[in-house]
Amino acid sequence: MANIPDKPTLDGIEDRWAERWEADGIYRFDATAPREQVFSIDTPPITVSGSLHVGHVFSYTHTDIVARYQRMAGKAVFYPMGWDDNGLPTERRVQNFYGVRCDPSQPYDPGFEPPFRGDPPKKHQAIPISRPNFLELCEELVVVDEEAFAKQWRRLGLSVDWTHDYATIDEHSQRVSQRAFLRNVARGEAYTQEAPTMWDVDFRTAVAQAEMEDRDRPGAYHKIAFARADGAGAVEIDTTRPELLAACVAMVAHPDDERYQPLFGTTVTVPLYGQEVEIRPHELAEPDKGTGVAMICTFGDTTDVTWWRELDLGMRAIVGRDGRILPEVPDGVDPAAYASIAGLTVKQAQRAVVEQLTESGQLLGEPRPIQHPVKFYEKGDRPLEIVTSRQWYIRNGGRGADLRTALVKRGAELTWHPSHMQHRYENWVEGLNGDWLISRQRFFGVPIPAWYRLDDHGQPLYDDPLLPDESILPIDPSTDVPHGFTAEQRDRPGGFAGDPDIFDTWATSSLTPQIAGKWEQDDDLFDRVFPMDMRPQGHDIIRTWLFSTITRSHYEHGVAPWKHAALSGWILDPDRKKMSKSKGNVVTPMDLFEKYGTDAVRYWSGSARPGVDTAFSEEQMKVGRKLANKLLNVTKFVLGFGDVDDATPLAEVVTDPIDRSMLAKLDDVVGEATAAFEAFDYARALERTESLFWWFCDNYVELVKGRAYEAHGAPAAASARRALRVALDTLQRMFAPFLPFAAEEAWSWWHDTSVHRSSWPVVSDLGGEATTIDPVIDVMTHVRRAKTEAKVSQRATVATLTVTAPAALHPALELGRSDLLDAGSITQMTLADGDALSSDTVLADPA
């Protein structure tokens, strides 16, 4: 039955086996398995904009290793694949790929053909196209991209069940996303509100707290004098944003600040623009920051928003959604002065204002340059502004302590791997300062399923949105008509208007367990997989994906969405810097697969501790390749002895204590690796297995080789051969999650079924003494050293070997005597008593 190649090779095994696995459907989820036998995985839907990165390979391999273990351990593994194709990344990719940009004011052109399909020339001016045309191109490109990704995933050997894939833009996802939202609205968990929000002036969309990041930017303190209304001098402030003077609505200082206490309630005049503003006390003002008094503008930063709200101040909005100064003159502001900045960008306005202040003498001294953190959208290029707009929110505890506490508790229901990641979650939830903003003023995404009645003046009545019945989802309010209205009434006074916005991508991907588990569509499936067993993801998106998924599950199901959260680390450059595309140091995964073989790349991934940032290391891949190669070669060796008698009970055949002690060691490692896997510590399982494997090859195999070749008769050989087989069988299965291709290849030489459908090894329990073999191996090493030092071949004959050892070791050495003589080509061995193990090797005369 054995079918062993003369020259085992790793070349080409990936395509061969990936194809076979798919054809045989060996990773199909058994949808009839009872819940307790299911292991379900909430796979991260990968962003389909661009190419696969080694970081993806790294983290997805970790999940696959766990999935493969669970499958072998007897679980029906629910392992779907998701594509996160909705949202901004795809829009950007479409713009760059086709050389177009979305302009909602353009009419739909049914015959539109993009000028390019890939790599438009640098100078090309993006062609404005209608929203429907733009969405068609998005749909077209994601299909192409997803196929390319799927191909690479298969090459990586992911044991995904491809019949359970989904995309966050597909109809089913849209239905789930809209349904969950409607239920949030019905329960009062989602609401719409007009409020100041962080705004990206390039993408022209509101962004959520979770998508903001600080960047250190150069700025400058400008000391500006505000004349007091009583004529008694001036109040000086320091500001980094003099261009917002026209937006100034008040001044603020700390209530305990004695310098300003007398001024509370009095007014000052804003330079250039002339509006009178009151000096107010508030605890958030810091006496030792700047001059201790600050101007409040609508809005310079989030503190301004707080002051504005809590002090109930007026509004002087001057920054528009395009990042330019608005044309309308704010209330109380000198129109002539304002005209000189209207229409300018924020940057240009600052220059103009500083110039004017210098001329008027109200800028005191030179601006003092500083580096200070500025809020950016994580995908944006210009600082965020704060503009007032109507948006949809989901309550997430940012404005309510009870909910915050409840969500922290949900997080505590999970087992976190590694455990300290739970701190990050709690840290984030406890630091929230507003509800979750889910609406985006973008195009390619799930539409917000809402319309608004228009009053007689055509103004939307936002307080009572028209919502669709769940049965007709998904809907697009820009084309579908609300119940009780006709299409002609769209955008007419007394009629209705569709909500123009889409959901942020997290608003949909926060529902991946529900999407993948076919919530409300296939109740039987959903009940078998939800709550899911495992959520694998990067630690950088705890605050977004992980938190938002918990929030949705908390609302909809009243449970945590998973049992385990497994956080993977980053890939670092060999020089320990975070690896990123922008630095141009990224090696493509395909190149690595070709160069070292997929198993080698997986080995590198699998050796990284869960959650630990890991250096990219081709050296580790070389080691992995060696390991995979060795697995094939030792398999060839063991199988080369021909078929063994599997029918006779193991204990009757494996009688030699040396063999039994090897199997006892193997048992220990099976136990350790199993325990490690149960704790999601795949790296430890690999390390223990690998370590034993090399010991097995280098020491055990070498020691018993002679006996296996029948140097001492058939029963002695049978013991060794059967032990070799059992060990090989166990090791192949233990390596299967890590090196799925090499393990399958080696397994296929003596099996008709897949190693990935075999069962995870259990202990053979032969009752051997694991330590019996150790002193024998030690002596073998002594002999090897003597030969190396004598610079002779390891085959050189030893005339006499005198082993000095404590009496306690003598029985073991006697048990290994004949194997030792074979392995070392030793003619004669004598034992002597002594304190420590040592040996004296006398080589035979080479003549």
Place this chain on the structure above:
RNA sequence: GGGCGCAUAGCUCAGUUGGCUAGAGCGCUUCCCUUACAAGGAAGAAGUCGGGGGUUCGAGUCCCUCUGCGCCCACCA
């Protein structure tokens, strides 16, 4: 400012409830064409376990403290 993590051979890292004479791989040195494997094998050199203090019969492992690196969070006038 708050929280978290890391610091062990030249490099990348193991070291699970304290028992280590501190390990592995790579790299380095030497040797060996040995019928499983020369894209291999054997052997070797190499560490005051970041500094200091403490608990203990015993600390890389526990406690305190300091230093350095990294990450997350924060209202950043």
